[in-house]
Structures are given as C-alpha cells and as structure tokens.
Amino acid sequence: MAAGSTEKLSIVKAINASLRKSLETDNKVVIMGEDVGKLGGVFRVTDGLQKDFGEERVIDTPLAESGIVGTAIGLALRGYRPVVEIQFDGFVFPAYDQIVTQLAKMHARALGKVKMPVVIRIPYGGGIGAVEHHSESPEALFAHVAGLKCVSPSNASDAYWMMQQAIASDDPVIYFEPKRRYHDRSEVNTSAIPGPLHAARVERAGTDLTLAAYGPMVKVCRDAAAAAAEEGKSIEVLDLRSISPIDFDGIEESVRKTGRLVIVHEAPVFFGSGAEVAARITERCFYHLEAPVLRVGGFHAPYPPSRLEDEYLPGLDRVLDAVDRALAY
Amino acid sequence: MTVDSTAARKPRRSSSTKRTRAKQPTADQTQLVQLLTPEGERVEHPDYSIDLTPEELRGLYRDMVLTRRFDAEATTLQRQGELGLWASLLGQEAAQIGSGRALRDDDYVFPTYREHGVAWCRDVDPTNLLGMFRGVNNGGWDPNSNNFHLYTIVIGSQTLHATGYAMGVAKDGADSAVIAYFGDGASSQGDVAEAFTFSAVYNAPVVFFCQNNQWAISEPTERQTRVPLYQRAQGYGFPGVRVDGNDVLACLAVTRAALERARSGQGPMLVEAYTYRMGAHTTSDDPTRYRADEERELWEAKDPILRLRTYLTREEFADEEFFTALEQESDALAKRVRDAVRSMPDPDHMAIFENIYADGHALVDEERAQFAAYQASFAEEGH
Numbered sequence: 001m002a003a004g005s006t007e008k009l010s011i012v013k014a015i016n017a018s019l020r021k022s023l024e025t026d027n028k029v030v031i032m033g034e035d036v037g038k039l040g041g042v043f044r045v046t047d048g049l050q051k052d053f054g055e056e057r058v059i060d061t062p063l064a065e066s067g068i069v070g071t072a073i074g075l076a077l078r079g080y081r082p083v084v085e086i087q088f089d090g091f092v093f094p095a096y097d098q099i100v101t102q103l104a105k106m107h108a109r110a111l112g113k114v115k116m117p118v119v120i121r122i123p124y125g126g127g128i129g130a131v132e133h134h135s136e137s138p139e140a141l142f143a144h145v146a147g148l149k150c151v152s153p154s155n156a157s158d159a160y161w162m163m164q165q166a167i168a169s170d171d172p173v174i175y176f177e178p179k180r181r182y183h184d185r186s187e188v189n190t191s192a193i194p195g196p197l198h199a200a201r202v203e204r205a206g207t208d209l210t211l212a213a214y215g216p217m218v219k220v221c222r223d224a225a226a227a228a229a230e231e232g233k234s235i236e237v238l239d240l241r242s243i244s245p246i247d248f249d250g251i252e253e254s255v256r257k258t259g260r261l262v263i264v265h266e267a268p269v270f271f272g273s274g275a276e277v278a279a280r281i282t283e284r285c286f287y288h289l290e291a292p293v294l295r296v297g298g299f300h301a302p303y304p305p306s307r308l309e310d311e312y313l314p315g316l317d318r319v320l321d322a323v324d325r326a327l328a329y
Numbered sequence: 330m331t332v333d334s335t336a337a338r339k340p341r342r343s344s345s346t347k348r349t350r351a352k353q354p355t356a357d358q359t360q361l362v363q364l365l366t367p368e369g370e371r372v373e374h375p376d377y378s379i380d381l382t383p384e385e386l387r388g389l390y391r392d393m394v395l396t397r398r399f400d401a402e403a404t405t406l407q408r409q410g411e412l413g414l415w416a417s418l419l420g421q422e423a424a425q426i427g428s429g430r431a432l433r434d435d436d437y438v439f440p441t442y443r444e445h446g447v448a449w450c451r452d453v454d455p456t457n458l459l460g461m462f463r464g465v466n467n468g469g470w471d472p473n474s475n476n477f478h479l480y481t482i483v484i485g486s487q488t489l490h491a492t493g494y495a496m497g498v499a500k501d502g503a504d505s506a507v508i509a510y511f512g513d514g515a516s517s518q519g520d521v522a523e524a525f526t527f528s529a530v531y532n533a534p535v536v537f538f539c540q541n542n543q544w545a546i547s548e549p550t551e552r553q554t555r556v557p558l559y560q561r562a563q564g565y566g567f568p569g570v571r572v573d574g575n576d577v578l579a580c581l582a583v584t585r586a587a588l589e590r591a592r593s594g595q596g597p598m599l600v601e602a603y604t605y606r607m608g609a610h611t612t613s614d615d616p617t618r619y620r621a622d623e624e625r626e627l628w629e630a631k632d633p634i635l636r637l638r639t640y641l642t643r644e645e646f647a648d649e650e651f652f653t654a655l656e657q658e659s660d661a662l663a664k665r666v667r668d669a670v671r672s673m674p675d676p677d678h679m680a681i682f683e684n685i686y687a688d689g690h691a692l693v694d695e696e697r698a699q700f701a702a703y704q705a706s707f708a709e710e711g712h
Contacts, residue, residue, distance in 0.1 A: 030500075056500060062530055067489055067523030074493020077478070078501070098520070101483045102490070105467075109479050112684035113471040146685050146693070170687035198691065245691040 006189040012182045014156035015045050015121075017190070018163035019083060023053045026081060029167060031058045032068055033085030033121075042087055043123055043182055065095035072118050073102055081117045081167060089124040090133025096141075103172045104147030115170040119163070124152075125216045125266050126313055127180035129306040136303050137267035142174045143244040143276075150243040151197060152176035152215035156186045158241060161194035169197070176243075178216035198242035200250035206236035209260040209326055212251055212277065214240040217264045217314060224319040235323065243273050251277060252284045259290035260326045264314050269297040291329035294322045360557075361571050361603060364578040367631040369639025371578075379582040383646035389430060389577050390641060391655055393422040393634050396446040398659035399455045402666050403445075403462070407612040411670050412462040416443045420575070420607030423633030424540045426450060427580025428508065428602070431588055435476065435505040437498075439491035442480040443540075444510050451477040455662070456669035465676055485511055485518030488537065492524045495533035495591075506591040507535040508584070514545025516561065517553045525565040525597070534591035536584065537562075537599045540574060542606035547619040562599035574604030575633040605631070678704065 009017065022029045031046055031053075037060040040047030050058035061068045065086060072082035086092045092099075099120065106116050126135030143150045149171050153159040159177070166173040195201070203218060204225050211221040218239045225235035236254050240246060255261045261281055263274035278293035296314045304312045362377050381389075400418050407415040418425060425446025432438065432450065440447055448458055453475050460466040461480065468479035481487035491509030498505050515521050516539060528535050541558055543550055550558070562569030572583040580602055587598040605628035609616050641647040682697040 062523070062526050064523040064526060066520055067492075067527050070486065070489025070520060070523065071493030071496060071527050074490040074495070075497045076493075077472070077490060078494045078497030080497050080500070094519075097483070098486065098489065102481075102486050106479075107687055108684045109467045109469070110472060110684075111466060111469040112687070113469075113473070115687045149686070149690070171690075247691070249691075 005191070006187055008185050009156045009160070009188045010183045010185045011153070011156050011159045011178070012043060012045055014160040014188050015163055015177065016047055016049070017188070018160045018167075019046065019049060020052070021190075022083070022164065022167045023049060023057060026167075028079060029057070029081045029083060030075065031083050031085070032061050032072055033059075034061055034063055034068075034087050036060060036085050041085060043179065045121070045123075045177070046085065065091055065093075066098050069095040069098040069103060069118075069120065073098065073106065073116065076116050076118050077114060081119075083119040083121065083167060086120060086122045088134045089122055089136040089138055092120075092122055092138065095120075099142070099148070099172075099174075100145050104145045106147075107171070108147060116172045117167075117170050118172045119166045119169075119175055120172070121175045121177060123177045123179040123182075125178055125180055126303060126306075126309050127216065129309070131306070132303070135306070135309065137265065137298065139174075139176055139243050139265075140267055140272050143273060148172050148174055148244060149198070150174045150176065151241060152178065152243060153241065154178060154181065154213075154215055154218035154239050155184070157188045157192075158239075160188045160190065161192070162197055162241065165194065165197040176215055181216050181219065184219070198245050198247060200238050200240045200242070200247035202254070203237040203239045204235070206234040206258065208234045208258055209262065209323055210236045210238055210251070210254040210258045211262050211264060211319065211323070212238040212240055212254075213264040214243060215266075217266060220314060220316060220319055221264055223316050224323065227316060227320060228323055233323065233327065246273070246277060246280075248277075248280050248284065251281055255281055256285050256288045259288055260329075261289070261293045262296060262319070262322045262326055263293065264296045264319055264322075265298075266313055267298055268300055269295045270300045272297055291326040294326050296322045361573055362579045362583050363573040363576050364582060365576045365636055365640060367575070367636050369636045369643060371640065374579070374582075377579065377582040377586060379578050381578070383641075383644075386637070386641060387647050387651060389426055389581070390634070390637050390647070391658075392426040392430065392446070392449060393577060393637070394655055395659055395662055396422050396426065396449050397634060398663050399449070399666055400445055402663040403459060404608070404612060406459075406667065406670050407462070412459060412612075413464050414462050414611050414613060416462075416611045417608040418443050418445050420605050420628065420633070421540055421542055422446050423577035423637075424538075424574040424580050424602035424604050427577040428538050428584040428600070431581050431584035432508065433505070433588075435503070436588065437476045437478070437491075437494055437505065437507045439478045439487040439494070439507065439509045440480055441484075441487065441510050441512065441515070442482050443512075444480070447510065448477060451475040453477050455666055456673075459666070459670050460673065463670060463673055465673055485515035485520040485524075487511070488515070488521050488524035489527070491535050492528045492531075492533050495528065495535035495597075496531050498534055499531070504592045505534070506588040507533075508538055508588065509535055510538050510540065512539065512545065513541040513543065513550045513553055513558060514548070515539075516558050525562070525567075525599075528597040529565045529567055532594070532596040534594070535597045536587040536591055537597060538584065539599065539601045540604055541601050542574075542604050544606050544610070544616070544620065546610040546614060547616075549620075557601070559599055559601035567597045567599065569599035569601065571601045571603055574602030575628075575631045575636070577633055577637060
C-alpha cells in the first residue's frame with residue numbers, strides 16, 4: 001500500500017500494513033512470535049514481513065510464551081520496541097507471569113527510569129469453530145493490572161492506526177485482535193490524523209439507549225441498532241476501542257443523552273469489563289439513568305465446544321433482548 | 330546427593346594431605362574448579378588460570394570484607410526495625426565479588442535480590458539497595474547508570490530479561506556480555522529453562538551464573554535436581570562448569586572466561602558457583618527448623634574471606650596495617666549505611682500514583698485527583 005493512500009483493507013491486511021510501516025520507519029521495532037516468519041503467522045498478519053525485513057527483525061521464536069515476553073522485556077531494556085505475537089488468546093497464560101509481575105511493573109519499580117514499549121498482540125474471541133483455548137476473551141484479566149494498557153480495534157482503520165499508536169507508546173499495550181473479524185474489510189486512510197488511542201467513538205448516533213462494545217461485538221451492536229431502528233428505537237452504538245483506560249467520559253456523555261446503557265462483550269459477564277463500566281457510570285450519572293445498566297456477555301462457564309458457541313456468544317437476539325429489558329423500565 | 334556435595338561434607342584435611350591432593354587431583358576435584366583451597370593454598374587448574382598482582386588480590390579481599398560488613402549492618406538494621414526484611418549474602422561473597430569483578434563496564438547485570446556484592450562491584454551505592462527492604466520504594470535505582478538491573482524478586486524471571494537484553498546486544502553488533510544471576514531454587518523455574526533455550530538458539534552473549542547455595546529457603550538442592558546443576562547446560566547445547574563458589578579467584582577466572590566466550594560470539598555458558606548460604610534465607614526465616622548446625626560448621630571451614638586472608642598473610646601480600654585500615658573502612662561504611670537508612674524519608678503519599686505509566690492513564694489521573702482531594706479534606710478540617 002502506498003503511503004498516504006486510502007484503500008479498502010481487511011483487518012489482517014491493515015495490521016500487516018501498520019507493522020510494515022513501523023518496521024520501515026523505526027529500526028528499533030522488532031516482531032517476535034511463533035511462526036511469524038516464513039509462515040507469516042497462523043492468521044498471516046505478519047505475511048511477507050520477514051522476507052522484506054530479515055530474520056533479525058521478524059523473529060521466529062521457540063515455542064515458549066513466557067520466554068517470548070520475557071526476552072521482549074530484555075530487548076525493551078536494551079532500547080528495542082518489540083511487537084510480540086501470542087498465537088491465540090488461550091495460550092497467553094504461560095506468559096501471564098512475565099506480563100503481570102515484570103512488564104506491567106518495571107516502569108514503576110524503576111521509579112520511571114526505564115520504559116517498557118512492548119506491544120503484545122493477541123488474536124482473541126470466538127465464533128470461528130475452533131477447538132478449546134482458541135476462542136477466549138481474557139481482556140479483563142489484563143485490564144485489572146496497573147501498568148498495562150489494553151485496546152481492541154473493531155475495524156481496519158482502527159486496526160492500522162491503533163497499532164501505530166500502540167507501537168509509539170512507551171507503555172506496554174495489549175492489543176486484542178478480533179479474530180473473527182480479521183477478514184472484514186473497510187476503508188483505511190493512512191494519511192489521516194488519528195484520534196486519541198484510548199477514546200471511545202460514536203459508531204452510530206441515537207437517542208433512546210447506548211450500546212457499548214469493543215472489538216468483535218461492535219458489529220453485533222451495529223446490527224442490533226439497525227434492527228431496533230426498524231421498530232422505531234433509536235440506539236446509539238459506542239465503540240469503546242480501549243479497555244484500559246476506558247473512556248468513561250465518552251460513555252457518560254452518551255448515557256446522559258440516552259439514559260440507558262447496555263454493554264456487550266464476549267468475555268464472561270462476571271467480573272468483566274462491563275461490570276466496571278456499570279459501576280462507574282452508575283456512580284457518575286445515577287440521576288440520568290432511566291434503567292439499570294445491563295450487561296450481555298459470556299456465561300460463568302469454560303468457553304464451550306464450538307457446536308455450542310453460537311448459544312454462548314452474545315448475538316443479535318440476546319443484545320436486542322437486553323435492549324428491550326432496558327427500555328421497559 | 331551429588332559427588333561434590335558428599336565431598337564437601339568430609340572433614341578438613343591435614344596440611345600434608347591437602348598438599349598431596351593439590352598435586353594429584355582426582356576427576357571429582359577437577360570437576361570443581363578451584364584455585365585457592367579452603368586452607369588458603371594456591372592450586373592450578375588445567376582449564377582456568379589467573380595471575381593477579383598483590384594489589385588486585387588485596388582489592389578482592391577488600392571487596393569481600395566491605396560487602397560482608399555492609400550485609401551484617403543491614404541484618405542489624407532489620408533486627409532494630411529499620412528495615413522490614415533483609416536477604417543476607419553471608420557466605421556468598423566470593424561468588425559475587427569474583428564474578429562481579431570479572432565484568433567490564435559495558436557488560437550488563439541482571440541480579441536476584443541477594444546480589445549485594447555484585448552491586449558493590451558495579452558501584453551501586455549500598456544505601457540504594459536498602460530502599461526496597463525499608464519499604465520506601467521497590468528498587469528505584471537507574472539500571473542504566475551502572476548497567477545493573479533492578480533486583481528481581483520473582484524467582485528466575487530475570488534470566489529471560491538477561492537473555493533478551495543479550496539478544497539486543499548481539500543485534501547492535503556490540504561486544505558486551507550479559508550476566509544473569511539466579512540460584513539453585515530458580516533452576517527449577519520454567520523461565521530459567523526457557524532462558525537456556527532462547528539463549529542457545531539465538532547464540533546470545535549471556536552468562537548464567539547460578540549460585541548454588543544448597544538451600545532454597547528450607548529445600549535442599551536435592552529437591553530441585555537429580556543431576557549437578559552445571560550439567561543441565563549440556564542438554565541445551567552450551568557448556569556448564571562448576572566452580573568453588575567460596576574461592577574468589579576461581580569465580581573470577583571462570584566468569585572472565587565465560588564472559589569472554591560470550592563476547593567473542595560463542596554464545597551462552599552456565600557457571601554453577603558451589604557455595605553455601607551461611608545465614609537464613611531472609612531475616613524472616615528460621616533455618617534451625619530444617620538444617621543441622623554441623624553442616625554450617627563444615628562450610629565455615631571453607632569461608633571465602635578467611636582463605637584469602639590466610640593466603641595474603643602467608644605470601645606477605647598484606648600486612649597488619651592493611652587489615653587494620655580495612656577494619657576501620659568497614660566500620661565507616663557501616664556507619665554511613667546506618668545513618669543513611671535511619672534518615673531515609675518515607676515517600677510522599679502521592680507517590681502511589683507516580684510512574685505507573687510513562688504516557689499517563691486517565692484512571693490513574695482520576696484516582697490521584699480523588700485521593701489528593703480526600704487528603705486535602707483533612708487539612709481543611711484542621712487535623
């Protein structure tokens with residue numbers, strides 16, 4: 001893709017283009033992960049990058065997630081800006097110790113004297129008919145940890161720009177990629193000036209109720225809003241984009257207008273990011289709420305075998321059901 | 330039980346026996362690289378040699394004595410309530426000073442939380458080490474000002490950081506080396522195994538320096554391994570060597586060789602410094618519950634400082650004047666440390682919110698403002 005052009009890209013291609021741009025413009029950027037080299041990653045996100053930038057910058061690693069993140073920390077201490085791929089959501093846990101006890105805390109431990117510009121890419125979420133450990137949404141487990149930032153794009157343009165901003169950040173960023181939307185295509189303008197990384201965006205304006213989501217659930221909410229519109233309900237859809245920090249100001253602004261909030265994510269509802277949003281928004285604008293904040297998400301159950309995932313995942317009907325319940329108050 | 334640890338439990342030999350042994354080393358003894366015997370006698374090793382001036386020898390002695398004095402003062406400060414905790418290095422001075430003095434300025438150190446002697450070699454002010462044990466910070470020194478990374482408490486994690494840093498050194502085309510400290514307990518951690526794997530496959534210039542001090546809190550090395558730890562390296566495709574960890578000369582010679590090997594592009598090496606934790610794991614520990622006094626007495630006979638003093642005296646490399654002056658220097662250091670700790674201020678309460686993120690975070694900003702307002706409310710009420 002030529003610099004500065006506008007093009008319709010899939011999310012996979014947009015992340016690839018963003019990584020390519022960073023490899024071109026900053027020789028301290030290195031890509032690391034399992035199968036990211038010749039194969040281009042199991043989802044082809046890093047396709048062609050090792051061919052063009054060499055094995056020193058696009059590094060196939062041993063099959064050891066803690067080792068990948070632990071060595072990325074060391075590279076960051078040496079002045080590099082590693083972009084690490086964890087192959088699937090459910091495989092991040094061997095690295096969880098390094099992420100939580102080291103990566104997140106290093107800047108504070110050093111009283112600010114070292115920085116940890118590490119991006120950890122995690123393809124996450126279900127809906128692709130996969131086997132166990134390939135469909136999970138662990139974002140709350142990372143958002144709970146001070147020192148980390150967590151983002152999740154829902155479209156190709158955000159995928160491109162949020163990756164640029166994540167790499168530019170001097171803080172560790174967990175970048176959750178909505179794998180079931182990987183091949184959704186939308187316009188990407190590579191010469192646009194992006195908005196702030198951690199700001200929510202109004203995906204669709206409305207007046208009766210706010211649907212807040214991020215990553216793969218934004219499309220579901222958009223579809224739900226369109227369906228509700230046919231019944232005369234005006235639904236505002238907010239793409240949160242960032243899970244840590246969460247743009248509570250942006251949500252509050254929307255809820256003050258609509259008076260109702262439903263938050264949707266694939267991750268289990270219990271202790272999920274929706275719980276945090278519900279608590280904060282209730283505290284911030286209690287008197288503007290016409291109904292309790294409702295949540296739609298996964299159950300307190302292991303992610304089910306794929307033949308059951310359509311029942312487990314929030315779909316159009318479950319979102320509309322919550323919309324109806326909120327509007328009934 | 331390894332061959333060497335069995336040997337370590339044998340009683341001290343008489344002077345004549347010892348000389349015989351030095352001349353006719355057995356296979357077991359060459360396995361443990363030693364250049365200065367517990368009796369203070371210089372011996373040669375076929376693979377590792379060292380030639381130091383009397384001044385350099387006195388320097389190593391001074392380093393060990395001052396480190397031990399600092400360490401003892403810190404233990405005292407903990408007992409008096411000035412520190413919350415202290416992890417003593419007593420008995421491990423030779424392993425730390427020997428390896429620490431093998432380093433070049435441009436080399437980089439990744440310590441555990443017990444590397445006070447290595448910190449000394451890197452010119453990290455000893456009082457900087459005490460902040461985390463007093464509870465005023467979690468480390469806080471600038472790792473890059475002395476190429477001495479922050480103390481790492483989670484066991485073994487830093488071996489991966491060292492490996493990644495070494496991968497970066499190689500990428501930069503620099504000829505520096507990196508050294509990762511860890512212990513016999515850490516050798517069971519997955520991160521250490523992964524560090525061995527990564528360093529081997531990328532041929533990273535890192536030296537893994539394992540201080541096998543025989544005890545991981547209450548668990549003996551036999552609970553961590555069925556083979557001598559240095560032999561683990563072979564399975565990863567790089568050399569491992571066991572050195573007498575109470576012999577500062579051997580630790581220096583072996584670490585120098587390992588670092589030089591790394592600098593010249595030959596990749597990682599494992600050094601197992603066979604030593605003994607003379608004190609408790611930390612000031613919170615009670616070793617009388619799990620180990621016998623007799624074992625400690627056996628290791629007292631191998632004391633790293635005593636054997637070098639014996640050698641310096643016998644060879645007339647140091648006189649009483651030197652030892653007396655060093656004693657005074659030790660006391661002065663202890664006093665400086667003591668004064669520094671006792672006058673170390675508690676951090677401002679708003680420090681809770683500092684340095685969490687380099688680029689800021691909206692929630693931290695919000696909570697900082699709320700907490701500041703909450704604190705200010707007391708002032709307004711005249712408390």
